[in-house]
Amino acid sequence: MTHVTIIGGGPGGYEAALVASRLGAEVTLVERDGLGGSTVLTDCVPSKTLIATSDLLTEVGTAAELGVQVPKAVRADIAAVNSRVLALAQAQSNDIAHRLTVSNISMIAGTATIESAGVVVAETAEGQVRIETDSILIATGAHPRVSADAQPDGERILTWEQVYGLTELPEHMIVVGSGVTGAEFASAYNGLGAPVTLVSSRDRVLPGEDVDAANVIEDVFTRRGMTVMGNSRMASVERTADGVRVTLTDGRTVVGSHCLLALGSIPNTEGLGLEAIGVEVDEAGFIRVDRVSRTSVRGIYSAGDCTGVFMLASVAAQQGRIAMSHLLGDAVHPLDLGKVSSNVFTSPEIATVGMSQQQMEESDLQIDVAMMPLASNARAKMQGLHDGFVKLFVRRGVGIVVGGVVVGPKASELIHAVSLAVSASLTADQVADAFTVYPSLSGSVAEAARRLHPVV
Missing domain, CATH: 3.50.50.60 (FAD/NAD(P)-binding domain)
Structure with a gap:
């Protein structure tokens, strides 16, 4: 049985652990700060929970436009909001711990260093634990960058x-x-x-x-x-x-x-012992990996923010899954950044997938673009939405969808239809021919696609 040791319990680490266990490996996971990593405990889950409250208040602020009168004193209790934020983060961490436990994954709370490609040493509250292993995945994440002239004090x-x-x-x-x-x-x-x-x-x-x-x-x-x-x-x-x-x-x-x-962020790669064992990092300290998450040292993989490839939880998780599938002989599809969807959780949100307009303009590809303002969408009018749009990019001549942008409430949900189109190399006509509900915000995706029908 192959023994895999994973350093870091964020999305790149715990998703890799689950895949490795499912494929029959013995798995040990070492985590310093808490399962879920910064994504769950201090970054993505907490911030989006805070944003959910903010979005609700923003909607309340537009209620009068829909004929609803609300008290002027509606406001957030920030202490209660943050208490909920931290409770949800811990609950998510506990859920991850449960999933790992039922998958028979050994977990060690401690700080890991790599002695060699076959040995990881974990410093724990009870002392030092020496782990002999067949392969290693480094998924240690990153932490906030600060400035010598702007030192955080945790208060102001x-x-x-x-x-x-x-x-x-x-x-x-x-x-x-x-x-x-x-x-x-x-x-x-x-x-x-x-x-x-x-x-x-x-x-x-x-x-x-x-x-x-x-x-x-x-x-x-x-x-x-x-x-x-x-x-x-x-x-x-x-x-x-x-x-x-x-x-x-x-x-x-x-x-x-x-x-x-x-x-910005700084990778958590110092003190791991990477230089001594020959794992290459770039000038900023990010671990260099290929599209199947291999580092420069045989048997050592890396995933997530510590690689700097694309600092998203979804990408970290995919890198971890790919690494274990490659290691353990399962079918592997190398990471394709051209099919990654991402979201900015502002109000309204920005969701994107595939090639950007700037990338297309800098390439030799001939692209057709269609943009539909949400203000023209019947459902958007009913909901009092004014800001946002759907934009699709297709290759001229063949009509294949290669990218898209959605700006609007819950754009993170609307982008999935565009993501499927990009992932499956669908044409604009195929997207347009799929039924959408009327009225719906997703109808603007189909309408943008219809506008890209080639005219002979």
């Missing part, structure tokens, strides 16, 4: 892992960083009723997303009262007597009650 200057200790809604939240994490938290606190200033070093929010989608989000942000400071780079953040002061590189300052740092 916060990383996204620390916001759930707040017991009162910030009087003025300054969010530094306008990537996905920064935009999501800025949107969430704006929806919860806190004044928000978003400090962006770029000329627009969400610089890595579809331009049309990012423009919609920035327009919504400003319309809802958020201050968006573009082309504004942080120099430092410091505590004041009753809050924080953010100093920008051009000398301007922004004063608020709290500051949330969203400056």
